[in-house]
Amino acid sequence: MISNPSNSSQSASLEHNETHSDRTSDLSNSHQHGTKSPVDHARIERAVREILAAVGENPDREGLLETPARVARMYAEVFSGLHKDPSIHLKRVFTESYDEIVLLKDIEFHSMCEHHLLPFHGRAHVGYLPDGKVVGLSKMARVVDEVARRPQVQERMTETIADMMEKALGARGVVVMIEASHSCMTMRGIRKSGGMCVTSSMRGIFRENLSSRAEILGLIMNPKHG
Numbered sequence: 001m002i003s004n005p006s007n008s009s010q011s012a013s014l015e016h017n018e019t020h021s022d023r024t025s026d027l028s029n030s031h032q033h034g035t036k037s038p039v040d041h042a043r044i045e046r047a048v049r050e051i052l053a054a055v056g057e058n059p060d061r062e063g064l065l066e067t068p069a070r071v072a073r074m075y076a077e078v079f080s081g082l083h084k085d086p087s088i089h090l091k092r093v094f095t096e097s098y099d100e101i102v103l104l105k106d107i108e109f110h111s112m113c114e115h116h117l118l119p120f121h122g123r124a125h126v127g128y129l130p131d132g133k134v135v136g137l138s139k140m141a142r143v144v145d146e147v148a149r150r151p152q153v154q155e156r157m158t159e160t161i162a163d164m165m166e167k168a169l170g171a172r173g174v175v176v177m178i179e180a181s182h183s184c185m186t187m188r189g190i191r192k193s194g195g196m197c198v199t200s201s202m203r204g205i206f207r208e209n210l211s212s213r214a215e216i217l218g219l220i221m222n223p224k225h226g
């Protein structure tokens with residue numbers, strides 16, 4: 001169901017084999033209402049208790065008693081995109097003769113770096129040059145949100161969104177640019193704050209045609225009005 005092969009193999013590697021079959025059946029039901037959460041909360045709670053003990057904390061002290069359950073709920077939320085196919089939001093397209101650039105800027109997102117399980121957050125800019133088909137702007141924002149809610153690296157997130165847009169719209173060009181600040185850079189390691197990581201994916205005319213590329217980059221970089 002998840003259209004990005006790298007993400008489905010990645011989700012499998014997150015869990016031991018014994019839960020893999022559960023996960024697969026949950027994935028196939030993920031768009032029905034009322035199915036129970038595919039996330040094993042009890043297992044996360046046990047793991048969080050272990051981490052607390054391993055770093056020298058007392059998981060039974062008052063302030064930490066509810067922490068494992070809270071962390072389990074948080075992970076279920078921030079990784080909820082693993083159990084969804086975001087491209088479903090792009091299925092409903094409209095026939096339009098509009099043939100200029102459509103660009104949705106500053107789509108705020110929060111994601112989790114898969115290398116450290118620390119948050120990275122920022123803004124995505126998603127645009128395309130239609131070829132007879134357009135999609136609702138809010139749908140583009142939903143795609144960004146759901147792709148972000150997985151263990152991620154920013155580079156793959158950028159490509160995944162571009163792949164989905166390209167495939168769903170058959171557009172003449174697609175651009176995705178993401179600017180993000182990574183906690184694994186700012187709170188640990190080299191501890192440099194303020195460093196923004198920028199990634200982009202250009203498809204079709206934005207890759208091939210220099211003036212089209214310059215036009216879309218100009219629109220993305222332009223200071224905001226008002």
Ligand SMILES: [Zn+2]
Nearest residue numbers: 113115116184
């Ligand atoms: Zn990281």
